[in-house]
Amino acid sequence: MESLLGRHRNLIIFLSVLFLQALGLAVQVKRGGPDEQDTRLIRIWAVDALTPFERAVVRVQNSADGVWRNYFFLRGVRAENRQLKEQIEQMRLEEVRLGEDAAQARRLQSLLAFKEQVIAKTVAAQVIGSSASDLSKSIYIDKGSNDGIAQDMPVITATGIVGKVLRVYPSTALVLLINDQTSGVGALLEKSRLQGVVHGTPNGELMLERVMSDEQVAPGETVLSSGGDQIFPKGLPVGTVTHVSPGKELFLNIKVKPAADLSRLEEVLVVTEKHEQQSLAENAGRMRAADILALRLPSVPDKPAAAGQTATGAKSSGAAQAKPQVATGKIKPPQENASPTTGAQPSKMAKVATPVAAQSVAGKTQSAKANVANSTEHTAVPTDLGKKNRTTGINGSILETHPSKPEATQAKPLNAQPASPPVPSPSQDTPH
């Protein structure tokens, strides 16, 4: 027996060491796998031993880089500054336009009692290291539980999502990147709104899975987070579709280029707080779909009184008379509380306010006017809402169009108060 042990001593030790490690591994896996909450002390020791060096190197590197960039390498800064100022002006214009669109979207969302997740608070963190293995895509950041970081918090950059916090230590945290093979992000395609799951591949690429092969997906389409994973808020950029091919079974193989450069991360934002909120417009009072439609539709020019009298229906004549008044500025639609949409409309309205443009669109808008009137009617509460509008002054273009009342044919706007601000001209509308 002893000779047997002596002869195979190396092999026995080898197998024992392997067995012990396998046993240790089994204990870990049995307790809940890689996502388990408790963190082993040995991990903490290892991380605490290594991260100070990484932190120190990063600090020295940043200091040297800062001195070089901020004091020595300033070539082309003036030209760049001028360019950036021009860019800021352009972006301000764009911001106003987007703000208007967003406000409009919020009002529509409020109509549907839509609750959105909003990023309330983020913590900026610096990437100080990686997982020391090509097989697991993860990074270490220099913020931990002392800074309010907790497990499963989303990690993002300005350009897109990065990953989620996997483990938290007092002053550092391990972030599992979205291109890790074990990670998954609920995603949707921006245009087609198709939903899927984004996974990492062994090569560190991203694949959008679970999209049926009979769907049309074009390269270049943006992939956003869907919010379905309960980690990332909806609407954050995940990446862009680069290649689409038929996959196994009934699904497409969709390769996605990550929006954030995952291989060159330096600074990230950890979303430490997010909350659901009802859209702001809901607080200002509910609007009918018809109100929003009326705001969006172009107006028509003044017509002779006879034209209004000869109109066949009360609804269409009402719209036909009220709109021109708005367009020519006779009626001053009140500005809704914190509503840039009414600010957006004047540009449209002003365009059709010129006689030539108005005539050219008059024919096209006839059917639209009828639709507006119909929409108003379909809300089924014109009188009540009309009263409400009269008092609150939500929408300047809402008309009394109750078909059973004879005065409905007079079609006057509910809130033609003189105190309301005038419709700004396009030049006035230009923000600075």
Place this chain on the structure above:
Amino acid sequence: MPITYTSGEQIEVYRFSIPVTIGVPLLALFLQAFLPQRLPFFSIFDLPLLVTIFFAMARRNPISGLFTGAAIGLAQDMLGAYPIGIFGIAKTVVGYAASSLGAKLDVENAGARFLVTLGFYLVHQAIYFAVARGMVNLTMNWSWSRVIIAGLANALLGVGLYFLLDKFKQRA
């Protein structure tokens, strides 16, 4: 590039000073954790594996080889996102096999080192994949192209690195 079969008496056995024994694996781990964030292409390399192979082949002692592999592998596991022990098992096998091979074959020249490193890289990846999928139940896919390319890159780096580390060898 001959791989000569020699008797145990003909093969030189080396040892290393304690600072080198501890410092080189730690430095390899640090660089592996730090450099890929600055130089993304570096993530293809596995410095801890190369160090494991080097020490195992130089010492030519299976016991020290397997313990070196286990220690470096477990340390690498501690820095990763997955359960501790996957790299530990893979590198224990590589350490044991490399030192066993080193005891039988003279792998001092560049060609032999290249082939041995390539072979052990493939073995390492296969064991890692098997343990990660079979035991830990991680969702992983095997990519031949990636493994081959990474194996060749590691073998090339290994040849250079071994010549550098040869400077620290001391005759036992």
